Amino acid sequence: MGEKMGDEVYSDLMRELKEGKYVFTGELEPEKAGDVNEPIEMARELVGLVVACNVTDNPQSFAYVNSMAASYLIQKETGMECVYQLRCSDRNRMALLSDVLGAGALGLKNILALAGDHVSLGDTPDAKPVFDLDSTTLIAMIRKMVDEGKDLGGNEIHNPPKLHVGGAAAPGAAHLKAEVAKVKRKINVGVEYLQTQVVYYTDVLDKFFNELGKVDVPILVGIFPARTFGQANFFHENVAGVDVPPDYLEAMRKTKEIKDKEKRKEEVDRVNIEFFTGFLEHLKGTPAAGCHMMAVGYPRIIAPLKKVME
Amino acid sequence: MIAQEQKPMEEILGYLDGKQKVVVMGCGGCATFYHTGDKKAVNEMAEKLTKEGKEVFKIVLPFSFQACDIDKSGIWLEKNRKEIENRDAVLLMSCGDGVQIVADYIDEKMGIPKSVIPANDALGLVGGGPTKFKETCQSCGMCELGKTAGICPLTACGKGLMNGPCGGVRVGNKCEIDEEKDCAWVKIYERMEKLGELDKFIEMRDPHEWSKAKRPRLFEIENPVNIMTAGIGALPGFIRLVIGPKPKLEEEGKGE
Known part of the structure; x- marks a missing residue:
């Protein structure tokens, strides 16, 4: 305690960002199951390829295995460092506070603080949406807990959690100026890194960086190489601020026509590598500190895409 | 109706910081029942603000003319267009509905971007009366x-x-x-x-x-109530209330 904000380094992700390394992160999605075997398998394949993996928290408001439990188990079983995603949709400030303490106790080192999708978008639409805090106030609360060892009420925390807090940014937001102002607000309250929502268009990304200007916080740009046409199309139709290019969608749609499973996989990989090579080449010339590869259930694509950045 | 109380004066003055010329507008609906937006409340607020060195213009809405019912309150806003245009802010003595509906009207319909500041805190939908109210429905x-x-x-x-x-x-x-x-x-x-x-x-x-309470909820009705018809329709009830015999429900009950 007492150190200047941001002096301490607790995670490999933060260490690499501070060292100025070009950072790659992945994404794992716990499912509606009584175990986390599948994300653990995926994590095993990603060890050594990415420095850390985000573990999603009820994505699109579909209720899945608790992200803290999944993050802990993945980290324990595979050694993959996890970015524990934590959304405000389902928990009041008291539950959030106690979850952050729990995460610290379990040895989690990174939290991605999110507002979260409205519960009505998912598979439990009658739930009462909470949003007692929002992403900014959650970031501020976590910084206060870590840096000052105090909770929201100013009560002292014995042995405060040692972890880093990140936030999200949406380059494709409908109102870019408002989005950028919000991102700056997160920076002002102490967010330590940013991971962007998925971007497909280089001009969308350039406009975002231009509008944001120079900031001291490292930004990882999100890309989403889809494993199937259905995945890509789901993003296109359901995720706000994400516009999947029609050419890419069409190329992915065509892969469905290939009957041989292995050949179809090869074609999907080819489409992704072709599309994202151009995007990643462009990324080299932007202020991005790295790339967040949201290739859920598709670990084999990470290595060839990383190669582009070498 | 919506229960409400006036905000502390320090908070109101904080919002009005740097705003010298102010319109103080009341509400003839719930805020009149709660004495937070009736004529007396508007006058008292104007007096306090004048003492603070503000130049005040008052808009009082008659009883039953609610700030949130823009069909009616809009008439008063249009009538006072010049004053609204020339002032730095409007202090609205109503619930948050009134504040936002009026702000929207001044901005969108009248084309005057203007700070509209709340004077009251709305405390909930309540029933009962005449002196005690309670929140029973959300x-x-x-x-x-x-x-x-x-x-x-x-x-x-x-x-x-x-x-x-x-x-x-x-x-x-x-x-x-x-x-x-x-x-x-x-x-x-x-x-x-x-x-x-x-x-x-x-x-x-x-x-x-809770999905039925997905906010913000928007509504549309096909046949809006006409002020004149509604007024005339309510008249017999008012007359009976003032000069009619008191109901004898208790006695009737005993007789059975």
Whole structure:
């Protein structure tokens, strides 16, 4: 305690960002199951390829295995460092506070603080949406807990959690100026890194960086190489601020026509590598500190895409 | 109606910091019942602001002309267009509905971007009167009263439980969080007992469907009420109230 904000380094992700390394992160999605075997398998394949993996928290408001439990188990079983995603949709400030303490106790080192999708978008639409805090106030609360060892009420925390807090940014937001102002607000309250929502268009990304200007916080740009046409199309139709290019969608749609499973996989990989090579080449010339590869259930694509950045 | 109270003067003055010329506007609806937006309240506010060195212009809405009913309040806004244009802010003595509906009208319809500042805090949808009111309904969009003997547990129970009482009921059947308040679920039990419906009490009620309260809720009606027709329609009731005989329900009940 007492150190200047941001002096301490607790995670490999933060260490690499501070060292100025070009950072790659992945994404794992716990499912509606009584175990986390599948994300653990995926994590095993990603060890050594990415420095850390985000573990999603009820994505699109579909209720899945608790992200803290999944993050802990993945980290324990595979050694993959996890970015524990934590959304405000389902928990009041008291539950959030106690979850952050729990995460610290379990040895989690990174939290991605999110507002979260409205519960009505998912598979439990009658739930009462909470949003007692929002992403900014959650970031501020976590910084206060870590840096000052105090909770929201100013009560002292014995042995405060040692972890880093990140936030999200949406380059494709409908109102870019408002989005950028919000991102700056997160920076002002102490967010330590940013991971962007998925971007497909280089001009969308350039406009975002231009509008944001120079900031001291490292930004990882999100890309989403889809494993199937259905995945890509789901993003296109359901995720706000994400516009999947029609050419890419069409190329992915065509892969469905290939009957041989292995050949179809090869074609999907080819489409992704072709599309994202151009995007990643462009990324080299932007202020991005790295790339967040949201290739859920598709670990084999990470290595060839990383190669582009070498 | 919507219960309300005036904000502390320091807070109001904070919002008006740097705004010298101010319109103070009242509301002839709920704010008149609560004396937070009637003529007297507008005059008192104007006086306080004048003492603080502000130049004040007053708009008082007559009884039953609500700030949130823009069809009516809009007439007063249009009538005072010049004053609104020339002032730095409008201080609205109504609930948050009035503040936002008026701000929207001034901005969108009248084309005048202007700070519209709340003077009051709205405290909830209440019923009762003439002096005591209580919050009984939160307009959740999915009324549960048919399952709970006519008492809303979402509003009357501090925890909003659908299947109470909780373990925190105090001596005298009072609420865990406020010993002044009755436990809603004991009330529901007693009322079900009275109505011979106790078998319903032990049935589990499903979690409430909060999807019906997805905000913001928007509505449209096909035939809006005409002010004149509504006024004329209400007249016989008012006349009967003033000069008519008092109801004798109690005596009638005894006679049976």
